[in-house]
Amino acid sequence: MRSAVIVFPGSNCDRDIAVALQQITGGPVHMVWHKETHLPDVDFIALPGGFSYGDYLRSGAMAARSPIMREVVSRASDGGPTLGVCNGFQVLTETGLLPGALMRNADLHFVCRDVGLRVENADSIFTNAYKAGQEITIPVAHHDGNYFADSETLDRLEGEGRVAFRYLDNPNGSARDIAGILNTKGNVLGMMPHPERLIEPAQSGFGGGTDGRRLFESLLNALVTA
Amino acid sequence: MTRAIAQPITPELVAEHGLTADEYQRILEALGREPNITELGIYSVMWSEHCSYKSSKVHLKKLPTAAPWVIQGPGENAGVIDIGDGKAAIFKMESHNHPSFIEPYQGAATGVGGILRDVFTMGARPVANMNALRFGSPDHPKTRHLVAGVVAGIGGYGNCVGVPTVGGETDFDESYNGNILVNAMTVGVADTDRIFYSAAAGIGNPVVYVGSKTGRDGIHGATMASAEFTEDSEEKRPTVQVGDPFTEKLLIEACLELMASDAIIAIQDMGAAGLTSSSVEMASKGGVGFELDLDKVPQREENMTPYEMCLSESQERMLMVLKPGREDFARAIFEKWDLDFAVIGRITDTGNLTLTFKGEVAGDMPISSLVDDAPSYKRPYQIPAARPYLDPHDVPATNDPAEALLKLIGGPNLSSRRWIWEQYDHMVMADTVQRPGGDAAVVRVHGTNKGLAISTDCTPRYCYADPVEGGRQAVAETWRNITAVGAKPLAITDCMNFGNPERPDIMGQFAGCIEGMAEACAILDYPVVSGNVSLYNETNGKGILPTPAIGGVGLLDDINRMATISFKREGDVIFLIGESNGHLGASLYLKEVIGGNEGAPPPVDLEAERRNGDFVRSLIAEGIVDTCHDLSGGGLAVALAEMCMAGKMGAKIELKDSPLPLHALLFGEDQARYLIAAPESRSHQITATGIPATKIGRVGGERLMIGGALDITLSDLQSAHQSWLPAYMA
Amino acid sequence: MKARVHVTLKSGVLDPQGKAIEHALGSLGFSGVGHVRQGKVIELDLVETDRAKAEASVDAMCKKLLANTVIENYAIELEG
Amino acid sequence: MKARVHVTLKSGVLDPQGKAIEHALGSLGFSGVGHVRQGKVIELDLVETDRAKAEASVDAMCKKLLANTVIENYAIELEG
């Protein structure tokens, strides 16, 4: 499985997700600079976490208008598997690939901690290694993770099974405890929690789980075995 | 602030620049003429306490700085130690106290930015940030606002840059009411064969400016940091600097990219006193002169004068000397990252700093006079006499030990700092293997199984009670914290925060703390490789508690053999390592429970520290013990409570007969002690001659029970411990 | 010419910052403060001197970058 | 009564957001855009109907909370 990680100025989880992809999928990972206009031939695109453009103006806004995003949008619209984590999720909503917006956390504080999630949809290419309804732990680290969309959109997301993950204990005020959502075709996932930060025991201080790993294993199942 | 070049130098102007008449006389002698205003400004910052260390130099010399693993001791931007496999750890701590009091968010943020630059300027990728914070009394009307701003500022900068903030310390004491302390530390990792230094070399080589443009930020910041606070400096509202962490992130990436080539001869960040101090330091270290064309300096504002450009403290800027002919190669990298790049001068053989502006010479000063001729003072000092030993029998007992414990762990000084560290991204880079909340943070050396253990510590109430003992203790506590996770402590950085050095009692605190630190560093093989001095931390003549904050770094050979403070298994046997003498002088029990503050601090037996620590570390390394916590403020009872809370598991402790009163056994702060826990099957291995190791109880249940003295449920412990700070900040 | 772009949240869009300010003002003892909203102002210096052209160009900037029209409204003010 | 508070950075204070927006507009192909600054607007609904009293009270809110007067200026506009 070949992956591309898009690097924006201010991305800071680009290496983390590249390491996770390399370690778990075993395939090559291309780091693609935002000023590029072409994507390499890959099976999967990741938009990493971080503070692209310092989160200035609106988080994800300037990155969403980078040259490479035209190409990302076109591949994703054609069904190309695309994941946005944290800032990557913000970028995806800013491009319109995913509905809604990520507002400032309700208590206005940046929040970094392990959070409990419920896997709401375990059928997607991103979540097939989890069980539906499974409760997992993955860390969040963000200032703008408060998911907002109008109620029709929220109803539609829920009705179509496009809520991938929900917070068990909402850390940011997100509407309907939403932590991650899929697009209509199910090939684009945006999520605030960082699966790449919990893929081996050391990252929990050897006292917790490695629940982030399954997400990358799901991709491997879907994109390689299929 | 705009001043013409031709401004006459009056005695008032000299005084306004923080220079004494004697110091001005030295300038006249060095130049052989009157300085112009730009030159006066430059002398004033270079000779300020902040840049020249004029009051502290004579004492700092006493600190041990060498060890076989030290690659670079004090004198460069940061200290460098060898951590094996061709890698080095590079680290330093720095204060941003005054700016943070005036504008807590930006003051703290730019403090983080500054210390990051000190580390990546040497070729290291920053891998961890720490922050040591001291605030005034929680009841003081400003405290809450300052805590909120400082924490948001540290997070705002570090989170954006993408370096995890993995630990620190947070104290509250009324002596900081008008003068908080914000000390930030950065640790980076570099290849030992790619470390960059600041000594300029090569006559004719280009001097290059990169990063952000220069504005009128923080002019006089460096002199401000060296002047005592008065009520009206709050009113004057000196230009504060605004940090731009986004640009810093780009600067890190661009510099590291350029550093992978052979283009750089020397590099230095522009810290306090910006362009001036960076160019003077680079030229002085290389024994060369610098000629700078100020018109070439990228400027953010119009009509900037030479004075302003030389003294501006605009952030996110660096100065480099490049190999000739490599300018275009370097420029392409900085342009890729959308950063300014300008060749602003060249190296000369004159030994002078020569500034030109609009075709005229705007300043011309011998570099040696700026650095070597800077005043150095042997200020009179009087180390305060050590307070007498306080017999624990003379300290009132509590009639409710459980309530005393809850008060301690639920009070300002020992309550959980979760509210703080959750605002810091402490996991970015995905290598944090021990998160905040333990004894030391551990960050994996990327791509290996090694870990760097980091802790910052200082107990100012001990330093006040006895500076020498307090200095020893601060060093020993970081050493202990690093040992407690299983790592070998290698070296320290320090941040010496004190009051007005012109007062012999304050200078005595300084000298005393240094004496104690020096002794501890020597005996523990734990040299000082970098540091920072912040003096004049006082308001209206009232100094802060002496606060020599220590940042220690150690190496864990294998992160799979790491200890944490949490109890892990029901039935594990708990041992207390070290001797308990029930020392309650200057203790937290005395301060928080009884409301006193007398007596000598606990004596630090450095030989015992070493013995006990080496023993504990070997148990962890051999895989016998994976649960360990050192004892510090609040003593045995607090440490046990913390281990229970971290592991969500109770413990049952038996108290043996002892001549000591119960409150001294529970809350005494004797040094060189650890609690460890291991399964029964391994517990027989926990013995060594000459090391006091006492079996005191077992892990298990949902309550902490200590003999007949105390019985508290885990949930009562948790709610006391977790609620204070969020409630205070709500 | 100078342009000022006011970006405000559409009504119905949750405004955590406004809400927090409202709450903070209350705890500081300011009474009689109802609904609080927070918006942005972006000031631009433009080389363009023709009003209509300037307006069109700033409008394009808003649509493309300055505002997220899913959640925000914007208004343009020109000066000079 | 409605109050609008405009909070802007004092001149000479670095405005990282403005700088980044300026740059982004440039890369999106908008030419002729000079200096860009970003500020905040806070809108408040007030129960107070007396203009002078409202102004004084909003001024106090600005000093205490809404503006960081070390680096920011503020201006108050009242309506209705």
Ligand SMILES: Nc1ncnc2c1ncn2[C@@H]1O[C@H](COP(=O)(O)OP(=O)(O)O)[C@@H](O)[C@H]1O
């Ligand atoms: N300002 C802070 N930022 C991050 N972590 C902090 C801060 N203050 C305290 N901590 C963390 O809280 C824990 C307890 O701190 P402290 O009581 O100083 O520990 P110790 O007594 O072991 O030195 C440590 O893990 C420390 O890193």
Ligand SMILES: [Mg+2]
């Ligand atoms: Mg400790």
